[in-house]
Amino acid sequence: MKTEINPITGGANMARRSFLRYAGASAATLAVLGATSCKKDHKVIVDGSIDIGSGDIGILNYAYALEQLEAAFYLQVxxxxxxxxxxxxxxxxxxxRDHEVLHRDFFKAAIGGSAIQELTTDFSSINFSDRASVLGAAKLLEDTGVTAYDGAGYLIQDSGYLTIAGKIVSVEARHAALISNLLNSGSFAASDQVDANGLNKAASIAEVLAGANGFLKTKVSAVNYNYQP
Structure with a gap:
């Protein structure tokens, strides 16, 4: 019998360990990240979609949206x-799964009152009973996550935010390599993700959200970064 779970919060047996410890962040770092969390003007609804906002908080919300999506996917898997x-x-x-849930919870706590709402996923295109379908979707999500962090990193102003983003994308890249290798042994650094210079490929916010919204009922927009669903 299939197990019913909440795709946002996780199953009843999910270990609720300290996400700050796993993110490698101290209480002081969290204070830096949450310094602007009392501002409500970053959470904007545009034509039924949820806008990430602007500035560093906008980029954190962008990452939070992607981590919500990945966490919900692996909870289901x-x-x-x-x-x-x-x-x-x-x-x-x-x-x-545990890493993605920790990443999701970290961003939610760090952004505080400026965090976008919990998103509703749409995984109807994935056959969760089929290995190729699940791992293919996992590869797409992981590769997208890495290119998203790499593509938006230059927009981050605060060094504290950049440090945390760097630590998280490093883990996401490990996930991407593992999933790729499960699908095709030896493909952990294949040319579809790593260019001729040995650098991981990057994607713009518009490119990433255009793909991510295909797995979301609650669409995410980034009007300050030239994207609206």
């Missing part, structure tokens, strides 16, 4: 494993 999943694959995907 682990709660309802695909046919023929191995013990090793279960362990890998469970670890990734």
């Amino acid at each position: 682990v709660a309802n494993p695909y046919n023929g999943i191995t013990a090793t694959e279960t362990a890998y995907l469970t670890d990734i």
Whole structure:
């Protein structure tokens, strides 16, 4: 029998460990990140979509939206494993799930009152019983996440934010390499993601949200970065 879960908050047995410890952030760092969290003007609804806002808070909300999406996906994957999943694959995907939930919760706490709302996902295009469908979607989400951080990093003004983003994208890149290798052994640094200079490819906010919104019922916009669904 399939397990019913809340795709946003996770299952009842989800370990609620300290996300600050796993993000490598101190209480002082959280204070830096939350310094502007009392501002409400960053959470804007545009034509039924949720806008990320502007400035550093806008970029943090952008990352928070993507982490919500990834966390919801892996919560579903682990709660309802695909046919023929191995013990090793279960362990890998469970670890990734835990990382994504911690990332999601970290951003929610750090952004505080300026955080966008919880998003409603739409995974109707994914067959969660089929390994190729699940891992293909995982690769798309992980590759998108890495290119998103790499593409938006230059917009971050505060060094504290940039440090946290760098720590999180490093973990996302590990996820992406692992998932790629599960699909095709030896493809952990394939040319679809790493260019001829040995650099990971990057994507703009508009490009990333155009793809991410395909998995969201609650659409996300970034009007200050030239994107509106």
